[in-house]
Amino acid sequence: MISERAGTTAISTVTFIVLAVFFVVPLALMIIVSFYKSDPMAFYEVAFVWDNYAKFFSSFYYTVSVRSLYTAVLGAVVVVAITFPTVLAISELSRRWQLFWIILLLSLMCLSEVIIGFAWLILMSESVGLPRFLEWIGLWTNPRSLSPSFGAMLIGLVYLGFSIVALILYPQAARRDRSIEEAALTLGTPPMLVFFKVVLPAFRTSLISVTLTMFVYLLGVFVMPTMLGRPKDWTMTVIISDKALGDANLPLGAALAVIMLIVTALVLLVSVLATRRAEP
Amino acid sequence: MAELEISHLGKSFGAFEALKDITLTIQSGEFICLLGGSGCGKTTLLRLVAGLEDHNKGDILLGGKDLTAIPCHKRNIGMVFQSLALFPHLNVGDNIGYGLNLRGESKAVVRKEVDRLLGMIGLDGLADRQVSALSGGQRQRVAIARALALSPDIFLMDEPFSALDAALRDQMQIEVKRIQRALGVTTIFVTHDQREAMALADRIVIMQDGKIEQAGPPDVLYAQPQTRYVAEFIGTNNIFDLTFTNEGVLFGETNLGKAKGKNEGVLGTHSVAVRPEAITLTKASKTGLIGTLTTQRRLGAVIEREIDVNGQTVFQSAFAGQGDGFAEGDTVAISWGPDAAWVIPA
Missing domain, CATH: 2.40.50.140 (Nucleic acid-binding proteins)
Incomplete structure (x- = not known):
């Protein structure tokens, strides 16, 4: 008979092997390749050079990385700002309607990014989309397509993140103690202020956590920037893909990926430390 | 303090009639217990007085003033909830001083009042402690102090001791009675525990099926029940x-x-x-x-x-x-x- 201790050890070992195979090994390979020399004919040549990292400090890559961080931060903040009140509103509905919205949100997550991207392209197109509708109701006299643009790309990113954020926040929103909001009312809080005085602070930790999650997720989104954004809106993910696959420069793509990984880790670390320090 | 008059009050949730023609007068400074089984309407009545629910018919008058026309946040009601509903993001002092801060009182005034209330509930020096670090009994006291901080016209308590063990519940009953007597605040206490109601109330209002079965001092209800339900509900009885x-x-x-x-x-x-x-x-x-x-x-x-x-x-x-x-x-x-x-x- 297997002892409890032996069972725990076995589970830990399997977990470690899975993590190593699916996370540590690819990461290690990427780090190793980032030091190789570029060879357009064979992707790379085995060597140990810093050239790929040095290229990052050119204005182009520096600008792209700053833009990527800005886009991811803005997208994360916007998606959480839109989704949180929506989730609270859903949690106030009857059980039947709550179930309906949750199933709908889950269904949205099944859609391919490409399908979503095309849907938004159509919605923002000059011929049949929102511009034509605005012209039809007399709000836009000379309509033009709304994509590609930074705004269109941001909408695509927010759409992608909406379901994820909603499903992360919904359980806490549904289970929250409503009497806290009622207590605030009986203590003289105007209804309009209850959200800011007690609901928002009660969700602070979750909101910071889900915003950071969204930041990381949006930083890695590839399809929306390419479909809905202009080349000057493209994020580092697109550039890395472009370099690694388009230009067959795998070492440069790997180096850019490693740098973005380090920057992302630093941003997350600083955010977590700042949040902990600010906690009551 | 003023007299609270509830007359012909009715409340329905869809087809379900939660309160049916409730008429009750509560004297200034009186301690009333609303007593009854689950679904009898006692909490609904309390929430209507607090302004957390809208009534369908009838009146609630406080000192002759129509309370139903005043929104909850302007009623000057102190309420202790069953879950206590302490604000988890605020420490003890900030919880108690929440209403005073909202009213724009100066920091010095708020601090003085918080310290006074902490003394009254026997938690001196705990203003800076997080509410999550308090025991069940301490949390109860903080909820009571927070509700009383604004010197409310009416003090409402919705089964606040239901989660406490028997010994702590007895202790809190004595505390609440002492505080209520000291402040002379009109109090409505909801409970399903007849022993608790007997121990606390000047007058018990027994409710069943959205109606008042009988209201009166505990000894009168015990000795002279007006309905068979009351006779069977209050203590053990042979009918x-x-x-x-x-x-x-x-x-x-x-x-x-x-x-x-x-x-x-x-x-x-x-x-x-x-x-x-x-x-x-x-x-x-x-x-x-x-x-x-x-x-x-x-x-x-x-x-x-x-x-x-x-x-x-x-x-x-x-x-x-x-x-x-x-x-x-x-x-x-x-x-x-x-x-x-x-x-x-x-």
Whole structure:
């Protein structure tokens, strides 16, 4: 008979092997390749050079990385700002309607990014989309397509993140103690202020956590920037893909990926430390 | 402080009528307990007074002023919730001072008032502690202090001690009673625990099915229940269906003798309540109510017995040492004094 201790050890070992195979090994390979020399004919040549990292400090890559961080931060903040009140509103509905919205949100997550991207392209197109509708109701006299643009790309990113954020926040929103909001009312809080005085602070930790999650997720989104954004809106993910696959420069793509990984880790670390320090 | 008048109040949730024509006057400084089983409407009534629900009909007047026209946040109500509803992101001092801060009081005034309230609830020096670091009893006290910080016109409590163990609950009941007496604030306390209501209230309002069954001081409700529901709800009671005739009081075929005392002159069939402690047990005789002692339990200083009388279980209790000498299976006679039998009016 297997002892409890032996069972725990076995589970830990399997977990470690899975993590190593699916996370540590690819990461290690990427780090190793980032030091190789570029060879357009064979992707790379085995060597140990810093050239790929040095290229990052050119204005182009520096600008792209700053833009990527800005886009991811803005997208994360916007998606959480839109989704949180929506989730609270859903949690106030009857059980039947709550179930309906949750199933709908889950269904949205099944859609391919490409399908979503095309849907938004159509919605923002000059011929049949929102511009034509605005012209039809007399709000836009000379309509033009709304994509590609930074705004269109941001909408695509927010759409992608909406379901994820909603499903992360919904359980806490549904289970929250409503009497806290009622207590605030009986203590003289105007209804309009209850959200800011007690609901928002009660969700602070979750909101910071889900915003950071969204930041990381949006930083890695590839399809929306390419479909809905202009080349000057493209994020580092697109550039890395472009370099690694388009230009067959795998070492440069790997180096850019490693740098973005380090920057992302630093941003997350600083955010977590700042949040902990600010906690009551 | 002012008198609270509730008249013909009604509240429905869809087809369900939660409150039906509630009329009740609560004197300034009075401690009222709304008592009843689940779904009787006691919490709904409390929430209507607080302004957390909208009424369908009737009036709620505070000192002659129509309370229903005033939104919850302007009613100056202090309320302690069943879950306590302390703000988890604020420490003890900030929880208690929340309402004062909202009113724009200066930091010094808020701090002074918070310290005063902390002293009143016996938690001096804990203003900076997180509420998550408090014990259950301490959290109860903080919730009470927070509700009282704004010197409310009415103090409402919705089953605040339901999650506490028996010892702590007793202790908190004494604390609440002491604070209420000291402040003289009009208080409405919702509970389903009749023992708690008896211990706390100046007046108990027993509710059932959205209506008030009876309202009155605890001893009056105990001794003179106006309905069978109240007689059965408050404490243990023996309800006998007796027929009063000029020849005597009949329990089935058994004649218990002529009605005496306050029941003299009563005629017809009535439900009669007799408390277990009013019943005397004697060795079986040829007259009176004869039954079989089925259960006998000694609970410290009290002995509780159950006697089967023609299929009806009669409860009897006595202090240990008084009326001992019975064993389970004994045939016994039961009787009660002329004024111990209460004819239930309805």
